Amino acid sequence: MTGTRTPHTRWDSPVPTQTFVVNDETLQHYHSVYELLARAPGLDVVDGVRGQSIRLDGLDAKYTLVLIDGQRLGGRIDEAYDLRSIELDGVQRVEIIRGAGSALYGSDAIGGVINIITRHSVKHRVRIHGDTNGQKDALIGTGFQGESSSVSIDVYGNNDKPVQLNGSEATSFSGSKKYGTQIIPRYTSDNWDIKGRLQGSKEILTATELSPAGAVLKRENKITHSTIGVEPSLYLENESELRFTLKQDQSEDDYTQKLRRTGAVQTEQETMERILESSLTYIKPLGIHLLNSGVQIIDENLESDRLLQDSVDRNRTAFYIQDEISLYDRKFSIIPSIRQDYDTQYDNHTSKKLSLRYAPDDSQALMISYGEGYRAPSFKELYLLFENTSVGYVVEGNDELTPESSRNVHLQYNLRDQGRWSIGIGAFHTVIKDLIEDVLLQRDAAGQMRYSYENISRAETAGADLSLALPMSDRFHLQLAYGYLYARDLSRQVALLRRSKHSLSYELSYRKDRFTLANQVKWQSAREPNEKADLANDKAIVNGDLSLSYRQDSSWLYSIAIQNLGGSSGDAYWIIPRRSLSFSLTWIPFT
Amino acid sequence: MKSLAIVSVVLLALTQFACSDSGRSSDNNADSNPIAAPAPVVDSTTTLPPAEATTGEGDAIAEPPATPPKDSAADVIVYPVVALGIDATSKTAWTHFDLDSGKVVAETDVSWDLAFKRTSIKMNSNVKAQVLRDTAFEAVAAAPAGAYTADAPVVGGPETDGLFFHTPSPWYEYNMETHVISPRNSIYVVKSNGGHDVKVQIVDYYNADRLPAFIQTKSHILGLSAAAE
Numbered sequence: 001m002t003g004t005r006t007p008h009t010r011w012d013s014p015v016p017t018q019t020f021v022v023n024d025e026t027l028q029h030y031h032s033v034y035e036l037l038a039r040a041p042g043l044d045v046v047d048g049v050r051g052q053s054i055r056l057d058g059l060d061a062k063y064t065l066v067l068i069d070g071q072r073l074g075g076r077i078d079e080a081y082d083l084r085s086i087e088l089d090g091v092q093r094v095e096i097i098r099g100a101g102s103a104l105y106g107s108d109a110i111g112g113v114i115n116i117i118t119r120h121s122v123k124h125r126v127r128i129h130g131d132t133n134g135q136k137d138a139l140i141g142t143g144f145q146g147e148s149s150s151v152s153i154d155v156y157g158n159n160d161k162p163v164q165l166n167g168s169e170a171t172s173f174s175g176s177k178k179y180g181t182q183i184i185p186r187y188t189s190d191n192w193d194i195k196g197r198l199q200g201s202k203e204i205l206t207a208t209e210l211s212p213a214g215a216v217l218k219r220e221n222k223i224t225h226s227t228i229g230v231e232p233s234l235y236l237e238n239e240s241e242l243r244f245t246l247k248q249d250q251s252e253d254d255y256t257q258k259l260r261r262t263g264a265v266q267t268e269q270e271t272m273e274r275i276l277e278s279s280l281t282y283i284k285p286l287g288i289h290l291l292n293s294g295v296q297i298i299d300e301n302l303e304s305d306r307l308l309q310d311s312v313d314r315n316r317t318a319f320y321i322q323d324e325i326s327l328y329d330r331k332f333s334i335i336p337s338i339r340q341d342y343d344t345q346y347d348n349h350t351s352k353k354l355s356l357r358y359a360p361d362d363s364q365a366l367m368i369s370y371g372e373g374y375r376a377p378s379f380k381e382l383y384l385l386f387e388n389t390s391v392g393y394v395v396e397g398n399d400e401l402t403p404e405s406s407r408n409v410h411l412q413y414n415l416r417d418q419g420r421w422s423i424g425i426g427a428f429h430t431v432i433k434d435l436i437e438d439v440l441l442q443r444d445a446a447g448q449m450r451y452s453y454e455n456i457s458r459a460e461t462a463g464a465d466l467s468l469a470l471p472m473s474d475r476f477h478l479q480l481a482y483g484y485l486y487a488r489d490l491s492r493q494v495a496l497l498r499r500s501k502h503s504l505s506y507e508l509s510y511r512k513d514r515f516t517l518a519n520q521v522k523w524q525s526a527r528e529p530n531e532k533a534d535l536a537n538d539k540a541i542v543n544g545d546l547s548l549s550y551r552q553d554s555s556w557l558y559s560i561a562i563q564n565l566g567g568s569s570g571d572a573y574w575i576i577p578r579r580s581l582s583f584s585l586t587w588i589p590f591t
Numbered sequence: 592m593k594s595l596a597i598v599s600v601v602l603l604a605l606t607q608f609a610c611s612d613s614g615r616s617s618d619n620n621a622d623s624n625p626i627a628a629p630a631p632v633v634d635s636t637t638t639l640p641p642a643e644a645t646t647g648e649g650d651a652i653a654e655p656p657a658t659p660p661k662d663s664a665a666d667v668i669v670y671p672v673v674a675l676g677i678d679a680t681s682k683t684a685w686t687h688f689d690l691d692s693g694k695v696v697a698e699t700d701v702s703w704d705l706a707f708k709r710t711s712i713k714m715n716s717n718v719k720a721q722v723l724r725d726t727a728f729e730a731v732a733a734a735p736a737g738a739y740t741a742d743a744p745v746v747g748g749p750e751t752d753g754l755f756f757h758t759p760s761p762w763y764e765y766n767m768e769t770h771v772i773s774p775r776n777s778i779y780v781v782k783s784n785g786g787h788d789v790k791v792q793i794v795d796y797y798n799a800d801r802l803p804a805f806i807q808t809k810s811h812i813l814g815l816s817a818a819a820e
């Protein structure tokens with residue numbers, strides 16, 4: 001499990017974990033990880049320039065660490081990952097650990113960790129999907145499975161159109177044309193195995209932007225992304241395990257902004273980001289203890305026209321140790337963990353976490369955790385030199401910045417009647433200090449506004465959630481969830497902008513013979529204003545889908561869905577594509 | 592990025608003069624927003640000089656007269672309103688504007704009166720000006736009395752310190768939320784180095800495509816009344 005970096009079943013996980021298993025029947029009409037998560041309560045959607053991401057515990061997307069199979073992802077610009085660019089079909093499940101997790105994962109894990117676990121088994125399949133909004137995607141998966149070795153190969157492509165904002169020439173998140181491949185070879189022996197990963201993709205993002213002065217500009221990002229990695233594991237006596245990972249992730253982004261009417265180029269920028277990550281993990285059971293320790297080295301390099309210098313480099317070395325202590329016949333577990341990060345940009349940072357789990361019987365569990373999180377200043381905040389020519393201001397990095405840090409408490413109580421229903425009640429409180437904000441320095445010699453970043457703010461979020469899973473019969477299944485959020489900027493004593501206080505969602509599914517009918521709806525209250533907010537746009541949002549799938553036999557699966565059933569347009573921060581009819585077809589020739 | 596100098600010229604037809612009982616120019620037409628109208632993109636050297644009232648062949652005149660043309664039969668000498676978009680996109684080089692000819696000129700041409708660089712505006716050393724706050728362009732018919740001030744640049748300070756167009760407050764307002772620059776509702780009356788009183792309005796910081804630092808100006812050499820002389 002992501003929460004402990006050790007294997008656990010979902011119920012037994014000592015750290016509260018939300019797991020979204022990618023279920024073929026009810027999720028056929030979604031094509032990205034973003035769409036899967038956007039429906040969940042407590043996970044708020046944030047529209048970014050380059051795509052969409054998720055806010056955890058009311059904290060912005062930059063405070064969420066996104067991992068693929070436990071490893072960091074490159075290509076994060078504007079501080080957030082575009083979860084729309086991650087194809088859902090290659091994903092087996094998504095695990096979300098809410099709350100500070102820096103004691104295991106290091107920087108960025110303030111709001112929590114989203115770990116996307118890819119499908120590893122070889123699955124021959126062809127999938128096509130499209131909707132009446134002009135969105136199309138296709139995937140071919142194949143490979144071979146031998147006795148001790150296997151190779152899984154996926155090739156995919158998609159074409160998403162940008163979404164036009166109401167009453168404006170501008171578009172919201174970018175349109176995307178993307179194709180790529182993922183190859184995972186694996187070899188297993190008696191007491192060791194080795195897994196590789198090769199990924200490559202090319203993507204063109206396009207959008208129309210409107211400058212505040214009214215200029216209509218077209219932007220285009222050409223992004224090339226590649227990953228190469230190897231992960232050998234050695235299984236030792238007494239169930240101990242030694243795992244090594246080495247991965248290089250490279251992302252290139254050519255950005256052009258043109259005046260739409262004449263095509264005159266306004267801005268051109270090239271950015272290349274490289275992350276080299278290696279880690280060594282040692283897991284050892286020792287009586288009532290399960291020790292998990294490791295060392296991680298991350299080397300980041302960025303070359304960009306947007307920097308104060310041509311290229312910047314930083315290296316981070318971290319050591320962590322976690323002990324899972326099981327007492328009273330596993331009814332009680334206590335998990336302390338500590339991580340020390342040494343960063344070439346600033347000295348070091350210590351993060352601690354303590355989790356307790358008490359499960360008096362098989363039907364209930366109480367979990368309490370205290371965690372510390374931190375977020376190292378990004379390259380952008382440290383070294384950026386950005387000039388907004390179409391608007392007219394300059395933003396300059398500040399290499400004196402220190403990490404933002406947080407403290408967080410999470411409480412969770414789960415109750416179930418095994419195999420029938422389950423209820424979960426959770427609450428959290430987070431305080432972040434040394435928040436990095438842009439501040440106006442002064443006008444420069446040419447009269448231009450000059451902004452930089454400083455560690456000045458404090459913020460607090462708190463909330464509660466309630467979830468209910470209720471199979472009403474063999475066929476009917478209901479999942480219901482409610483989330484409440486309180487979020488405040490402690491420096492200015494105002495509500496944090498653009499957050500909904502309440503969110504409610506349900507998924508109702510009905511299965512009969514080969515048919516599955518599912519209805520998913522999420523409701524979000526009007527976003528909280530503060531003195532700067534434009535109240536005119538604030539309204540509650542309801543977004544829902546209705547899908548019907550038919551499994552003909554083990555080879556064919558058809559699905560049809562109405563997305564955005566109520567015809568909601570969302571709001572300025574959660575743009576919902578027009579109502580559409582979508583179709584998908586999955587063909588599994590043989591297994 | 593290569594910038595084009597976009598020179599927009601609106602030459603108002605001088606439909607009437609010499610009528611002792613009318614005594615007005617057709618200046619009112621300038622209200623129909625000359626900036627927003629599709630402007631011909633021409634080389635800055637083709638800027639039209641002030642038309643001479645008596646000939647009606649404005650573009651045939653190569654050089655503007657140093658002194659206002661006078662028609663003995665007329666009460667009023669009227670210069671056209673010059674609407675000019677000035678490319679001030681360079682962060683290092685100033686763009687120079689000669690109010691007397693209504694043209695962008697080279698830095699070496701000593702006849703320049705105003706110079707523009709992004710949001711900065713400076714005046715030539717032999718130029719003085721007075722500002723009329725909350726005033727409409729049309730409302731200024733003659734150079735007001737009172738003090739006219741020259742730029743007094745502060746050595747070592749920000750380059751806009753002490754410049755008339757930036758003192759005590761700059762010619763524009765800056766919206767901190769949107770970063771949009773809007774001119775204040777002011778008319779500058781400039782005593783040019785060509786000997787004219789010229790009213791100048793900064794109409795916009797943006798061109799028709801709404802790109803910044805293409806400063807849209809409107810200027811008018813204030814005509815001399817023959818009767819007043």
